Amino acid sequence: KAGVTQTPRYLIKTRGQQVTLSCSPISGHRSVSWYQQTPGQGLQFLFEYFSETQRNKGNFPGRFSGRQFSNSRSEMNVSTLELGDSALYLCASSWDSATNEKLFFGSGTQLSVL
């Protein structure tokens, strides 16, 4: 069974640009969560989708958005990039994260904003 796949693996953007990151969950998983990881703040929850609906959202500005498709694949978008958005963006999937399920993480997308 294939794991969680995130693309691209690395991304370099400049301030003011926008970026879209993609996540394909494990087959059969309906919940997809996104996390931002930085050396200073650690892992921080961005949002979680279940059956195409955003079920939970972290404390990030509206520049961060996401969506989930009918096949459970998910994308997250960051608009008007800032230097502080440089981070490892991790996607995690589970059958249903709200029922105490463990999360399966992808390897992440390393975003650098110059």
Next chain:
Amino acid sequence: SQKIEQNSEALNIQEGKTATLTCNYTNYSPAYLQWYRQDPGRGPVFLLLIRENEKEKRKERLKVTFDTTLKQSLFHITASQPADSATYLCALDPSSNTGKLIFGQGTTLQVKP
């Protein structure tokens, strides 16, 4: 304020010894707590989940305890090996059944041969 803290950023031990990592939390009442392992450049990998009504859980050389009175979880690796070197993260769901995990900063374990 709500916090989840892991005892130290780094822990160095000799091969064969037991590594003990600590996770403390304040102002949460989690129904469960999870532990993950993260290697450089990779996403976290789930290790163990312990529920509030469980005192201890084991998996091979790993053991986790959960003390809801002390608001603390201990993570032990017995007979440690250099391959155990990684960052270990504890995580909890602050409101139970929301799917939103709060992670500690992690403890980087270095096991020396």
